[in-house]
Amino acid sequence: xxxxxxxxxxxxxxxxxxxxxxxxxxxxxxxxxxxxxxxxxxxxxxxxxxxxxxxxxxxxxxxxxxxxxxxxxxxxxxxxxxxxxxxxxxxxxxxxxxxxxxxxxxxxxxxxxxxxxxxxxxxxxxxxxxxxxxxxxxxxxxxxxxxxxxxxxx
Amino acid sequence: xxxxxxxxxxxxxxxxxxxxxxxxxxxxxxxxxxxxxxxxxxxxxxxxxxxxxxxxxxxxxxxxxxxxxxxxxxxxxxxxxxxxxxxxxxxxxxxxxxxxxxxxxxxxxxxxxxxxxxxxxxxxxxxxxxxxxxxxxxxxxxxxxxxxx
Numbered sequence: 001x002x003x004x005x006x007x008x009x010x011x012x013x014x015x016x017x018x019x020x021x022x023x024x025x026x027x028x029x030x031x032x033x034x035x036x037x038x039x040x041x042x043x044x045x046x047x048x049x050x051x052x053x054x055x056x057x058x059x060x061x062x063x064x065x066x067x068x069x070x071x072x073x074x075x076x077x078x079x080x081x082x083x084x085x086x087x088x089x090x091x092x093x094x095x096x097x098x099x100x101x102x103x104x105x106x107x108x109x110x111x112x113x114x115x116x117x118x119x120x121x122x123x124x125x126x127x128x129x130x131x132x133x134x135x136x137x138x139x140x141x142x143x144x145x146x147x148x149x150x151x152x153x154x
Numbered sequence: 155x156x157x158x159x160x161x162x163x164x165x166x167x168x169x170x171x172x173x174x175x176x177x178x179x180x181x182x183x184x185x186x187x188x189x190x191x192x193x194x195x196x197x198x199x200x201x202x203x204x205x206x207x208x209x210x211x212x213x214x215x216x217x218x219x220x221x222x223x224x225x226x227x228x229x230x231x232x233x234x235x236x237x238x239x240x241x242x243x244x245x246x247x248x249x250x251x252x253x254x255x256x257x258x259x260x261x262x263x264x265x266x267x268x269x270x271x272x273x274x275x276x277x278x279x280x281x282x283x284x285x286x287x288x289x290x291x292x293x294x295x296x297x298x299x300x301x302x303x
Contacts, residue, residue, distance in 0.1 A: 045236070046236070068223050070227035071221070074230065078242070082200075084234055099234050099235070
Protein backbone atom coordinates (compact mmCIF):
# COMPACT_ATOMS: atom_id res chain seq x y z
CA UNK A 1 0.00 0.00 0.00
CA UNK A 2 1.38 3.40 -0.96
CA UNK A 3 1.82 6.38 1.29
CA UNK A 4 -1.22 8.61 0.79
CA UNK A 5 0.60 11.76 1.98
CA UNK A 6 3.62 11.53 -0.28
CA UNK A 7 2.14 9.61 -3.22
CA UNK A 8 -1.27 11.27 -3.57
CA UNK A 9 -1.49 14.46 -1.51
CA UNK A 10 1.93 15.86 -2.43
CA UNK A 11 1.29 15.95 -6.22
CA UNK A 12 -2.28 17.15 -5.65
CA UNK A 13 -1.08 20.16 -3.63
CA UNK A 14 2.08 20.91 -5.60
CA UNK A 15 0.51 23.81 -7.54
CA UNK A 16 -1.78 25.10 -4.78
CA UNK A 17 -1.09 28.82 -4.48
CA UNK A 18 -2.08 28.91 -0.79
CA UNK A 19 1.00 26.84 0.01
CA UNK A 20 4.42 28.45 -0.42
CA UNK A 21 6.32 25.16 -0.57
CA UNK A 22 5.64 21.47 -0.06
CA UNK A 23 8.00 18.53 0.27
CA UNK A 24 8.15 14.95 1.48
CA UNK A 25 10.32 14.17 4.50
CA UNK A 26 10.50 10.37 4.74
CA UNK A 27 6.80 9.41 5.25
CA UNK A 28 5.80 12.91 6.39
CA UNK A 29 4.64 15.86 4.37
CA UNK A 30 6.06 19.31 5.14
CA UNK A 31 4.11 22.40 4.11
CA UNK A 32 5.30 25.98 4.28
CA UNK A 33 2.49 28.48 4.88
CA UNK A 34 3.00 32.09 5.91
CA UNK A 35 6.68 31.38 6.53
CA UNK A 36 5.92 28.59 9.03
CA UNK A 37 6.69 24.93 8.49
CA UNK A 38 3.79 22.59 9.26
CA UNK A 39 4.04 18.80 9.18
CA UNK A 40 1.61 16.00 8.41
CA UNK A 41 2.17 12.52 9.81
CA UNK A 42 0.03 9.40 9.43
CA UNK A 43 -1.11 7.62 12.58
CA UNK A 44 -1.68 4.41 10.64
CA UNK A 45 -2.51 2.27 13.68
CA UNK A 46 -5.54 4.42 14.51
CA UNK A 47 -6.44 5.47 10.94
CA UNK A 48 -5.82 9.12 11.75
CA UNK A 49 -3.77 12.00 10.33
CA UNK A 50 -1.74 14.40 12.47
CA UNK A 51 -1.07 18.05 11.63
CA UNK A 52 1.66 19.47 13.83
CA UNK A 53 4.46 21.95 14.23
CA UNK A 54 7.03 23.08 16.76
CA UNK A 55 5.89 26.09 18.77
CA UNK A 56 9.47 26.48 19.96
CA UNK A 57 12.50 24.50 21.12
CA UNK A 58 12.76 25.28 24.83
CA UNK A 59 15.89 25.96 26.85
CA UNK A 60 16.36 23.67 29.88
CA UNK A 61 15.24 26.44 32.27
CA UNK A 62 12.00 26.93 30.32
CA UNK A 63 10.67 23.36 30.56
CA UNK A 64 8.41 23.99 33.58
CA UNK A 65 7.03 27.14 31.94
CA UNK A 66 6.49 25.22 28.69
CA UNK A 67 4.49 22.51 30.49
CA UNK A 68 2.42 25.19 32.26
CA UNK A 69 1.79 26.85 28.87
CA UNK A 70 0.58 23.55 27.42
CA UNK A 71 -1.85 23.10 30.30
CA UNK A 72 -3.18 26.63 29.97
CA UNK A 73 -3.48 26.35 26.18
CA UNK A 74 -5.37 23.06 26.32
CA UNK A 75 -7.68 24.34 29.07
CA UNK A 76 -8.55 27.63 27.44
CA UNK A 77 -8.05 27.52 23.69
CA UNK A 78 -8.38 23.92 22.58
CA UNK A 79 -12.17 23.94 22.44
CA UNK A 80 -12.07 26.84 19.99
CA UNK A 81 -9.07 25.83 17.86
CA UNK A 82 -9.17 22.03 18.08
CA UNK A 83 -5.39 22.18 18.60
CA UNK A 84 -3.49 20.45 21.39
CA UNK A 85 -0.20 21.60 22.89
CA UNK A 86 2.27 19.05 24.23
CA UNK A 87 5.89 18.65 25.11
CA UNK A 88 8.46 16.29 23.60
CA UNK A 89 11.10 15.73 26.27
CA UNK A 90 13.39 14.37 23.59
CA UNK A 91 14.50 17.52 21.79
CA UNK A 92 12.81 19.86 24.31
CA UNK A 93 10.19 20.73 21.71
CA UNK A 94 6.90 22.32 22.62
CA UNK A 95 4.54 21.22 19.87
CA UNK A 96 1.09 22.21 18.67
CA UNK A 97 -1.05 19.89 16.61
CA UNK A 98 -4.30 18.20 15.81
CA UNK A 99 -5.01 14.53 15.25
CA UNK A 100 -7.98 14.24 12.91
CA UNK A 101 -10.01 11.06 12.73
CA UNK A 102 -9.47 10.79 8.96
CA UNK A 103 -7.14 8.36 7.24
CA UNK A 104 -6.85 10.27 3.95
CA UNK A 105 -7.99 13.91 4.17
CA UNK A 106 -8.59 15.34 0.69
CA UNK A 107 -6.54 18.32 -0.60
CA UNK A 108 -9.18 20.95 0.24
CA UNK A 109 -9.63 19.63 3.78
CA UNK A 110 -5.86 19.42 4.18
CA UNK A 111 -5.35 23.07 3.25
CA UNK A 112 -8.21 24.16 5.54
CA UNK A 113 -6.71 22.27 8.50
CA UNK A 114 -3.20 23.52 7.76
CA UNK A 115 -4.40 27.14 7.52
CA UNK A 116 -6.29 26.79 10.82
CA UNK A 117 -3.16 25.48 12.48
CA UNK A 118 -1.09 28.29 11.01
CA UNK A 119 -3.61 30.78 12.43
CA UNK A 120 -3.37 29.19 15.88
CA UNK A 121 0.42 29.20 15.98
CA UNK A 122 0.93 32.95 16.55
CA UNK A 123 -1.48 32.92 19.50
CA UNK A 124 0.26 29.85 20.97
CA UNK A 125 3.66 31.57 20.76
CA UNK A 126 2.27 34.72 22.39
CA UNK A 127 0.86 32.61 25.24
CA UNK A 128 4.22 30.84 25.67
CA UNK A 129 6.05 34.19 25.95
CA UNK A 130 3.50 35.41 28.49
CA UNK A 131 3.72 32.28 30.68
CA UNK A 132 7.52 32.20 30.51
CA UNK A 133 7.61 35.85 31.59
CA UNK A 134 5.24 35.09 34.49
CA UNK A 135 7.36 32.09 35.50
CA UNK A 136 10.54 34.20 35.42
CA UNK A 137 8.90 36.89 37.55
CA UNK A 138 7.69 34.32 40.10
CA UNK A 139 11.18 32.79 40.28
CA UNK A 140 12.72 36.23 40.80
CA UNK A 141 10.26 36.99 43.59
CA UNK A 142 10.91 33.63 45.25
CA UNK A 143 14.65 34.25 45.05
CA UNK A 144 14.27 37.76 46.47
CA UNK A 145 12.14 36.42 49.33
CA UNK A 146 14.71 33.77 50.15
CA UNK A 147 17.44 36.46 50.28
CA UNK A 148 15.37 38.90 52.35
CA UNK A 149 14.97 36.54 55.33
CA UNK A 150 18.58 36.18 56.48
CA UNK A 151 19.38 39.84 55.72
CA UNK A 152 16.49 41.15 57.81
CA UNK A 153 17.22 38.88 60.76
CA UNK A 154 20.93 39.77 60.72
CA UNK B 155 -30.46 22.06 12.80
CA UNK B 156 -27.25 21.43 10.87
CA UNK B 157 -26.34 18.35 8.84
CA UNK B 158 -23.67 17.45 11.41
CA UNK B 159 -26.17 17.77 14.25
CA UNK B 160 -28.54 15.45 12.37
CA UNK B 161 -25.78 12.88 11.83
CA UNK B 162 -24.67 13.04 15.46
CA UNK B 163 -28.17 12.66 16.89
CA UNK B 164 -29.01 9.83 14.48
CA UNK B 165 -25.81 7.98 15.44
CA UNK B 166 -26.45 8.29 19.18
CA UNK B 167 -30.11 7.28 18.74
CA UNK B 168 -29.04 4.17 16.76
CA UNK B 169 -26.53 3.32 19.46
CA UNK B 170 -29.07 3.71 22.27
CA UNK B 171 -31.66 1.59 20.40
CA UNK B 172 -28.91 -1.00 19.90
CA UNK B 173 -28.45 -0.89 23.68
CA UNK B 174 -32.14 -1.69 24.25
CA UNK B 175 -33.70 1.77 24.60
CA UNK B 176 -37.06 2.48 22.99
CA UNK B 177 -36.87 5.25 20.34
CA UNK B 178 -39.51 7.31 22.18
CA UNK B 179 -37.34 7.27 25.33
CA UNK B 180 -34.46 9.00 23.55
CA UNK B 181 -34.17 12.72 23.98
CA UNK B 182 -32.45 14.59 21.16
CA UNK B 183 -29.41 16.58 22.26
CA UNK B 184 -25.85 17.59 21.46
CA UNK B 185 -24.35 16.27 24.68
CA UNK B 186 -24.87 12.81 26.17
CA UNK B 187 -23.60 10.97 29.23
CA UNK B 188 -23.23 7.27 28.49
CA UNK B 189 -22.46 4.55 31.00
CA UNK B 190 -19.90 2.08 29.65
CA UNK B 191 -18.04 -0.48 31.76
CA UNK B 192 -19.11 1.35 34.95
CA UNK B 193 -17.56 4.52 33.62
CA UNK B 194 -19.46 7.67 32.67
CA UNK B 195 -18.41 8.84 29.21
CA UNK B 196 -19.40 12.18 27.78
CA UNK B 197 -20.10 12.24 24.04
CA UNK B 198 -20.81 15.66 22.61
CA UNK B 199 -21.09 17.35 19.26
CA UNK B 200 -17.96 19.16 18.11
CA UNK B 201 -17.46 21.40 15.11
CA UNK B 202 -17.36 20.48 11.42
CA UNK B 203 -18.58 16.89 11.73
CA UNK B 204 -16.48 16.04 14.76
CA UNK B 205 -17.66 14.67 18.08
CA UNK B 206 -15.76 14.71 21.35
CA UNK B 207 -15.55 11.74 23.69
CA UNK B 208 -14.22 12.30 27.21
CA UNK B 209 -14.20 11.00 30.77
CA UNK B 210 -12.64 11.89 34.11
CA UNK B 211 -9.52 9.91 35.01
CA UNK B 212 -8.48 11.69 38.20
CA UNK B 213 -10.86 13.31 40.65
CA UNK B 214 -9.15 16.15 42.42
CA UNK B 215 -11.12 16.81 45.58
CA UNK B 216 -11.36 20.58 45.70
CA UNK B 217 -8.05 21.02 43.86
CA UNK B 218 -6.31 19.29 46.80
CA UNK B 219 -3.54 17.69 44.71
CA UNK B 220 -1.04 19.61 42.63
CA UNK B 221 -1.62 18.70 38.99
CA UNK B 222 1.35 17.21 37.14
CA UNK B 223 1.85 19.67 34.27
CA UNK B 224 5.06 18.05 32.97
CA UNK B 225 3.84 14.44 32.60
CA UNK B 226 0.52 15.66 31.15
CA UNK B 227 2.31 17.78 28.51
CA UNK B 228 4.47 14.77 27.61
CA UNK B 229 1.44 12.49 27.45
CA UNK B 230 -0.30 14.92 25.09
CA UNK B 231 2.68 15.17 22.73
CA UNK B 232 3.09 11.38 22.59
CA UNK B 233 -0.61 10.61 22.11
CA UNK B 234 -1.06 13.29 19.46
CA UNK B 235 0.63 10.69 17.22
CA UNK B 236 -0.97 7.65 18.85
CA UNK B 237 -4.74 7.91 18.76
CA UNK B 238 -5.19 11.62 19.43
CA UNK B 239 -5.89 11.22 23.16
CA UNK B 240 -5.53 14.43 25.12
CA UNK B 241 -5.47 15.09 28.88
CA UNK B 242 -7.25 18.19 30.15
CA UNK B 243 -7.24 19.73 33.58
CA UNK B 244 -10.53 21.23 34.70
CA UNK B 245 -9.70 24.81 35.71
CA UNK B 246 -12.17 24.93 38.61
CA UNK B 247 -11.46 21.60 40.34
CA UNK B 248 -8.06 20.50 39.02
CA UNK B 249 -9.57 17.13 38.03
CA UNK B 250 -8.03 15.44 34.99
CA UNK B 251 -10.01 14.29 31.93
CA UNK B 252 -9.02 12.33 28.82
CA UNK B 253 -10.60 13.36 25.53
CA UNK B 254 -10.52 12.15 21.93
CA UNK B 255 -11.87 13.86 18.82
CA UNK B 256 -13.76 11.55 16.46
CA UNK B 257 -15.42 11.91 13.07
CA UNK B 258 -19.14 11.16 13.37
CA UNK B 259 -19.38 9.85 9.80
CA UNK B 260 -16.92 7.02 10.48
CA UNK B 261 -19.22 5.30 12.98
CA UNK B 262 -22.38 3.24 13.06
CA UNK B 263 -24.09 1.90 16.21
CA UNK B 264 -21.92 -1.23 16.36
CA UNK B 265 -18.56 0.49 15.82
CA UNK B 266 -19.51 3.23 18.29
CA UNK B 267 -20.31 0.59 20.94
CA UNK B 268 -16.92 -1.04 20.37
CA UNK B 269 -15.15 2.31 20.44
CA UNK B 270 -16.81 3.30 23.71
CA UNK B 271 -15.64 0.00 25.26
CA UNK B 272 -12.09 0.57 23.99
CA UNK B 273 -12.13 4.15 25.20
CA UNK B 274 -13.33 3.12 28.67
CA UNK B 275 -10.42 0.63 28.85
CA UNK B 276 -8.03 3.32 27.65
CA UNK B 277 -9.32 5.72 30.30
CA UNK B 278 -8.60 3.14 33.00
CA UNK B 279 -5.03 2.77 31.67
CA UNK B 280 -4.66 6.56 31.67
CA UNK B 281 -5.90 6.75 35.27
CA UNK B 282 -3.42 4.07 36.34
CA UNK B 283 -0.61 5.86 34.50
CA UNK B 284 -1.50 9.19 36.14
CA UNK B 285 -1.56 7.68 39.63
CA UNK B 286 1.83 6.01 39.00
CA UNK B 287 3.24 9.35 37.84
CA UNK B 288 1.80 11.02 40.90
CA UNK B 289 3.40 8.46 43.22
CA UNK B 290 6.75 8.79 41.45
CA UNK B 291 6.65 12.58 41.73
CA UNK B 292 5.75 12.38 45.43
CA UNK B 293 8.57 9.92 46.08
CA UNK B 294 11.01 12.18 44.23
CA UNK B 295 9.68 15.18 46.16
CA UNK B 296 9.20 17.29 43.06
CA UNK B 297 6.41 19.70 42.24
CA UNK B 298 5.37 17.90 39.10
CA UNK B 299 7.32 19.95 36.62
CA UNK B 300 9.73 18.21 34.29
CA UNK B 301 13.25 18.35 35.66
CA UNK B 302 16.13 18.36 33.24
CA UNK B 303 19.42 17.32 34.76
